[in-house]
Amino acid sequence: MKKSHSRLLKGLAALLFTSVVHSASGCVADFGGGAGRRSAELADLEKLWSTIRTHPEFSQVDQGSLQNNRVAMLIRNYKSGAGYDQVKGFYEHELVGQGWRLVEEKRLSDWGRDKGGRSLTFSKGEYRLTMEYAGDNSGGQWDYSISLSKEFGSSP
Numbered sequence: 001m002k003k004s005h006s007r008l009l010k011g012l013a014a015l016l017f018t019s020v021v022h023s024a025s026g027c028v029a030d031f032g033g034g035a036g037r038r039s040a041e042l043a044d045l046e047k048l049w050s051t052i053r054t055h056p057e058f059s060q061v062d063q064g065s066l067q068n069n070r071v072a073m074l075i076r077n078y079k080s081g082a083g084y085d086q087v088k089g090f091y092e093h094e095l096v097g098q099g100w101r102l103v104e105e106k107r108l109s110d111w112g113r114d115k116g117g118r119s120l121t122f123s124k125g126e127y128r129l130t131m132e133y134a135g136d137n138s139g140g141q142w143d144y145s146i147s148l149s150k151e152f153g154s155s156p
Contacts, residue, residue, distance in 0.1 A: 041072035045148050048127060049074055051098065052148075055090050057082040061142055073149040077142035084118055084133045087144060091120065091131060100124040108132065126150055 042065055054060075058078040066073045080087070092102060100122040108117030115135030122129045132145045 039067050039072065041150060041152075042067055042074065045072055045074045045127075045150060049148055052129070053094055054078075055080065055082060055087055055144075058144065069152065071149055071151050073147055075145065075147045078144045078146070079141075080143050084116070087131070087133065088118075088120060091122075095122050095124075095129065098124070100129065108135070 045065075055078075057080045059080065060076055061079050062075075062077040064075045066075075096102070101124070102120065103123050104119070104121040106119050107114065108119055109115075116133070117135035118133045120131045128147075128149050128151075130147050130149075134140050134143050134145075
C-alpha cells in the first residue's frame with residue numbers, strides 16, 4: 001500500500017477511534033462502496049461531488065466515505081494513464097472555474113522514496129478537495145485519489 005494512501009487510511013481510522021471513544025454520537029464509515037447510513041452532510045458532499053467533472057481518462061476502482069462529529073469525507077480512487085501535469089491542469093480549470101482556489105501543492109513520498117507523488121488541495125468555503133497522485137511506476141491499485149471533505153470544527 002502506498003504511504004500516502006496508508007497515511008490517509010490511518011488518519012481516518014484515528015478519527016473513527018477518537019469519535020467512538022470521546023463521543024456518544026455515532027460515527028459512520030464505509031470503505032467498500034456499500035450502502036451504509038448516509039447523513040445530511042454526506043448527502044451534501046455527494047451533491048457537490050456531482051457538480052465536479054471527473055477527468056475523462058479516469059476509471060474509478062474504489063470509493064469510501066467517513067463521517068464523525070468533526071468531519072464528513074468522500075473518497076474516490078482511480079486508475080489512469082494520464083500524466084500529473086495534464087490532470088492538474090484539468091482540475092485547476094474545472095475547480096477554479098467553479099470558485100475553488102488552489103491552497104497547497106506538495107510532493108509525496110512512498111516510504112521515503114520519491115516516485116513523483118504529488119498532492120493538490122483546493123478549498124471553497126467550508127469544503128476541501130484533495131487530489132493525490134501516486135507517482136510514476138508506483139505499481140499500486142490506484143494512480144489518483146480524490147477526497148472531498150467538510151469539517152465541522154472542534155468539539156468541546
